[in-house]
Amino acid sequence: MSSRKGNLMGVRTDVKVVDATLRDGGLCNNFEFTDEFVTELYKTNIKSGVDYMEFGYKASRVLFNEKDFGKWKFCKEEDIRAIVGDNVSDMKISVMADVGRCDFKTDFLPKSESVIDLVRVACYINQIPAAIEMIEYFHALGYETSCNIMAISQASLDQLDEALEMIANSSVDIIYLVDSYGSLFPENTARLIEMYLKAAEKGGKKVGFHAHNNQQLAFANTIEALSYGASYLDATASGMGRGAGNCAMELLLGFLKNPKYSLYSLLTFIEKYMIPLKQQGVVWGYDLQYMFTGQLNRHPREAMTFTAEKRSDYCEFYKSLLDNF
Amino acid sequence: MSSRKGNLMGVRTDVKVVDATLRDGGLCNNFEFTDEFVTELYKTNIKSGVDYMEFGYKASRVLFNEKDFGKWKFCKEEDIRAIVGDNVSDMKISVMADVGRCDFKTDFLPKSESVIDLVRVACYINQIPAAIEMIEYFHALGYETSCNIMAISQASLDQLDEALEMIANSSVDIIYLVDSYGSLFPENTARLIEMYLKAAEKGGKKVGFHAHNNQQLAFANTIEALSYGASYLDATASGMGRGAGNCAMELLLGFLKNPKYSLYSLLTFIEKYMIPLKQQGVVWGYDLQYMFTGQLNRHPREAMTFTAEKRSDYCEFYKSLLDNF
Numbered sequence: 001m002s003s004r005k006g007n008l009m010g011v012r013t014d015v016k017v018v019d020a021t022l023r024d025g026g027l028c029n030n031f032e033f034t035d036e037f038v039t040e041l042y043k044t045n046i047k048s049g050v051d052y053m054e055f056g057y058k059a060s061r062v063l064f065n066e067k068d069f070g071k072w073k074f075c076k077e078e079d080i081r082a083i084v085g086d087n088v089s090d091m092k093i094s095v096m097a098d099v100g101r102c103d104f105k106t107d108f109l110p111k112s113e114s115v116i117d118l119v120r121v122a123c124y125i126n127q128i129p130a131a132i133e134m135i136e137y138f139h140a141l142g143y144e145t146s147c148n149i150m151a152i153s154q155a156s157l158d159q160l161d162e163a164l165e166m167i168a169n170s171s172v173d174i175i176y177l178v179d180s181y182g183s184l185f186p187e188n189t190a191r192l193i194e195m196y197l198k199a200a201e202k203g204g205k206k207v208g209f210h211a212h213n214n215q216q217l218a219f220a221n222t223i224e225a226l227s228y229g230a231s232y233l234d235a236t237a238s239g240m241g242r243g244a245g246n247c248a249m250e251l252l253l254g255f256l257k258n259p260k261y262s263l264y265s266l267l268t269f270i271e272k273y274m275i276p277l278k279q280q281g282v283v284w285g286y287d288l289q290y291m292f293t294g295q296l297n298r299h300p301r302e303a304m305t306f307t308a309e310k311r312s313d314y315c316e317f318y319k320s321l322l323d324n325f
Numbered sequence: 326m327s328s329r330k331g332n333l334m335g336v337r338t339d340v341k342v343v344d345a346t347l348r349d350g351g352l353c354n355n356f357e358f359t360d361e362f363v364t365e366l367y368k369t370n371i372k373s374g375v376d377y378m379e380f381g382y383k384a385s386r387v388l389f390n391e392k393d394f395g396k397w398k399f400c401k402e403e404d405i406r407a408i409v410g411d412n413v414s415d416m417k418i419s420v421m422a423d424v425g426r427c428d429f430k431t432d433f434l435p436k437s438e439s440v441i442d443l444v445r446v447a448c449y450i451n452q453i454p455a456a457i458e459m460i461e462y463f464h465a466l467g468y469e470t471s472c473n474i475m476a477i478s479q480a481s482l483d484q485l486d487e488a489l490e491m492i493a494n495s496s497v498d499i500i501y502l503v504d505s506y507g508s509l510f511p512e513n514t515a516r517l518i519e520m521y522l523k524a525a526e527k528g529g530k531k532v533g534f535h536a537h538n539n540q541q542l543a544f545a546n547t548i549e550a551l552s553y554g555a556s557y558l559d560a561t562a563s564g565m566g567r568g569a570g571n572c573a574m575e576l577l578l579g580f581l582k583n584p585k586y587s588l589y590s591l592l593t594f595i596e597k598y599m600i601p602l603k604q605q606g607v608v609w610g611y612d613l614q615y616m617f618t619g620q621l622n623r624h625p626r627e628a629m630t631f632t633a634e635k636r637s638d639y640c641e642f643y644k645s646l647l648d649n650f
Binding site: 312 | 329333510511512513538540541542543544545546548549552573575576579580588589592593595596600613616620637638639640643
């Protein structure tokens, strides 16, 4: 039984495109984007029809020293407002809050005083109760919320069933499938999205998908997730994101048939800002070391070190991964 | 109704992996591979469990001057034998013969005198009768044959139905779906493979798939084709191939569960030979200009010129493509 929603020619009006360039891409350059870059990306996203733009993390300023990072690790209200003013646009603004790395009780204004629309709560599957506490808090403040369960390729189906039921009973608006390790194949993605959707629909919630490109499947998994009913789709300009990066926004906008989405504005941004970023030495994207960790269903941390050390002894690195299984 | 064959965990013993590095990759470097490269690739493919290795084209030496190309555009018997001897291995050897660009009546020995096992006849959909003439000729000489219908994303379903019926009634062994423009999405690929399989099974034939990576879907489409019943799967080391390149062999070998396939030997080859090739300036692989032609379902020739001219004005190029629709 196939339960695909819609088809390759039509428009699915439930689709929301989420630009995560600053947030996942910020992991590649310590969140040190220029104000010009952020302002132009904001304008570009509006012109491209993007539905949400994620500005970064709301990380704890107790745990992390502000001087060690660019400002988009903290997403202070005034910093976002310096770019967007009151955000007089149809595009919504999101930030990410990690369980255990966010002082959520002190760092969030009531929604009525904030330009932020959506708070995405990121957690591992064993942190669902803590995530739900945060979700209920943000919901009470008036925000839209999502629960982004990371590293899903290492969760058992039993765990996932329970986690989804717990989240579906919360006030959350969107439940996200997150392929942190880039280990999922489209068939896995389809089945997981069906599981998510079953739980989500009972609670009147939507499903989202966030991909990584370790096996050159970020775009393929994203459109497969879409096809099986995910409606919130993460992407980043030029696929900028940790390690192998994410689903490239230009591939996604080129795919979606809704005429509200426009590729051309994004291309001008890529040409003027993303290509120079790469030329300046900011590194992300598919490479063998990330393929290895994706195939082995592992955190990319060793591959990121391999990259940072500019190593090219792929075979030795591969053997070291097999030794550490 | 889903008609997937097998699953993500098991082994499909009908699978045949075809290495097309020299043939499609040769389009990137004018077929000028060193003998050392070819010999090591041959050894690597045997160790990796690859089922067929394609050495190149059997191009007409009347139409093309031998002095203008590396020898793998012509694949003379003595040149292949200089690498493989009598090919005392379980791996079979293939060459490609293009309709209209091959002197097939003079350039092929009887199979009993040749080390070649499989002749792949490449054609456009309007050339099926000429392809069948060649297939029958090669079949009579004793070779395995395939019919590789190129640029399938521009064929109409009516044309394709007729073409498949004609080919299924020929002596061909394998019918190939070829996504020359890298325009297919996995859903398209699945449906087309089902069409091919229906025609092929009536005639007792197998189905193959050859991908291009214009939309970062070469691997995704290849495993989707596999899942829907394709058994001959093309891939190339590091995805080397014309324009955006092909399905990367390292992704495919990392995916297949049959223990006969081994990734590690290929990694040593990539580290020693493929990465230096890139460093020497041979260019292939996903880039925006190829994404454009893939999204627009166009031949990549303008994108190849853009690449060759080392242009980086992607927006201007994109507009020029739209103007020439």
